[in-house]
Amino acid sequence: MRPGLQLAYRGLSPATARVFALLGGLNVPSFPEWPVAALLDAEPAAGAVALEELLDARLLDDLGPDRAGQPRYRFHAVTQLYARECLEAEIGRSEWIATLARTAGGWLALARQAQERLHNDRFHLDDRSGPPVVADPRAAVVAARRPIEWFEAERESVAVLVRACAETGLTATARGLAGCSAEFYDFRGYYDDLRQILETALTACRQVGDRLGEAAMLRGLGHCLVELDDMDEGLAVLHAARMLAERVGDPSGAALARRYIGFTLGLTGRLDEAETELRAAVRELRLTGQRSAEAVALASLGFVLRQRGDAAETVDVLRAASLIARSCDDRFAQAISSRGLSGAFLAQGKIQEAQRAARRSVTLFEQVGDLIGTAQSLRVLGEALAHEPHRLVEAERVLGGAVP
Numbered sequence: 519m520r521p522g523l524q525l526a527y528r529g530l531s532p533a534t535a536r537v538f539a540l541l542g543g544l545n546v547p548s549f550p551e552w553p554v555a556a557l558l559d560a561e562p563a564a565g566a567v568a569l570e571e572l573l574d575a576r577l578l579d580d581l582g583p584d585r586a587g588q589p590r591y592r593f594h595a596v597t598q599l600y601a602r603e604c605l606e607a608e609i610g611r612s613e614w615i616a617t618l619a620r621t622a623g624g625w626l627a628l629a630r631q632a633q634e635r636l637h638n639d640r641f642h643l644d645d646r647s648g649p650p651v652v653a654d655p656r657a658a659v660v661a662a663r664r665p666i667e668w669f670e671a672e673r674e675s676v677a678v679l680v681r682a683c684a685e686t687g688l689t690a691t692a693r694g695l696a697g698c699s700a701e702f703y704d705f706r707g708y709y710d711d712l713r714q715i716l717e718t719a720l721t722a723c724r725q726v727g728d729r730l731g732e733a734a735m736l737r738g739l740g741h742c743l744v745e746l747d748d749m750d751e752g753l754a755v756l757h758a759a760r761m762l763a764e765r766v767g768d769p770s771g772a773a774l775a776r777r778y779i780g781f782t783l784g785l786t787g788r789l790d791e792a793e794t795e796l797r798a799a800v801r802e803l804r805l806t807g808q809r810s811a812e813a814v815a816l817a818s819l820g821f822v823l824r825q826r827g828d829a830a831e832t833v834d835v836l837r838a839a840s841l842i843a844r845s846c847d848d849r850f851a852q853a854i855s856s857r858g859l860s861g862a863f864l865a866q867g868k869i870q871e872a873q874r875a876a877r878r879s880v881t882l883f884e885q886v887g888d889l890i891g892t893a894q895s896l897r898v899l900g901e902a903l904a905h906e907p908h909r910l911v912e913a914e915r916v917l918g919g920a921v922p
Contacts, residue, residue: 542601624653643697773802853882896920
């Protein structure tokens with residue numbers, strides 16, 4: 519196929535030939551329209567012209583609209599190999615790194631736009647100092663209006679770009695992409711993918727001595743390992759994250775790590791230790807002004823108290839969590855507080871209150887697009903409905919809806 523590719527390549531205009539080579543170096547499995555202009559450091563109109571020329575030369579495949587509604591494109595595997603050969607032959611390393619920084623920075627800006635609208639800023643892994651510039655305002659509108667669909671469309675590309683940025687010394691961009699994508703990966707249960715990008719960014723932070731970044735990536739990785747059911751390793755990583763955050767003067771990061779430690783201890787049945795850690799985390803998060811995180815920590819404390827059979831204090835703690843979450847307009851924290859309240863009310867025999875709290879939790883999780891949270895809340899609702907004999911059919915239907 520090489521003679522045909524060479525002939526098509528030589529027939530391109532200089533700008534389009536350049537973007538062909540640069541797209542080969544980008545190595546993402548597919549891409550929307552805006553990166554073409556970003557690679558050229560040109561206006562969107564110039565990118566559209568180059569894209570049309572590549573399509574006319576049959577050097578790109580048009581995949582049609584992606585999940586977010588953006589037109590999407592890709593190379594054939596052999597064409598991509600040839601494009602990478604062109605990059606190596608014609609583009610110097612320093613020029614390529616500058617181009618990658620600009621283009622990956624565009625993806626990071628859009629990822630931040632999307633993450634801000636997930637209503638689930640739980641991890642705080644992204645360092646937002648010196649925010650990158652949005653490459654194309656039209657793409658920013660898509661990311662803001664359809665954040666979950668945007669992340670779904672870009673999930674594979676984000677993983678490739680984190681690795682590429684880490685390998686070329688663009689550590690801040692690698693950390694940013696990994697950090698602001700974490701909530702989405704957690705929403706959808708993509709924990710193997712999340713582990714991959716966090717470990718890649720963690721290594722990059724360590725190589726350049728970014729201790730704050732290292733502590734943040736450790737915190738995210740510890741949570742991810744817990745979700746992958748590796749409790750012992752997850753706790754070890756979370757303790758390392760907390761100690762490092764304390765050493766580098768990051769009280770907010772240390773408090774967040776402590777919250778995850780308490781949550782994990784609760785899951786493993788170490789209730790005394792869990793309560794101690796979570797009560798301390800609540801105090802520290804309040805002092806550092808992290809109100810949403812404080813609400814989540816209180817919800818975790820409520821879970822521990824319920825496990826210990828203290829239903830009355832459980833309700834008080836979870837109501838406090840709910841009030842804080844509402845004051846922050848944090849729908850995720852409201853959702854988990856309501857789910858916890860449902861279980862606490864059920865333990866007290868308050869069936870109607872349990873059902874109302876569970877329904878609210880389902881609604882809130884659906885609003886933020888958290889499929890796992892929705893399923894868990896449907897299970898709680900089904901259990902509450904099953905306590906009333908005349909609602910057994912409804913309970914069965916609801917429990918069936920919780921099954922993936």
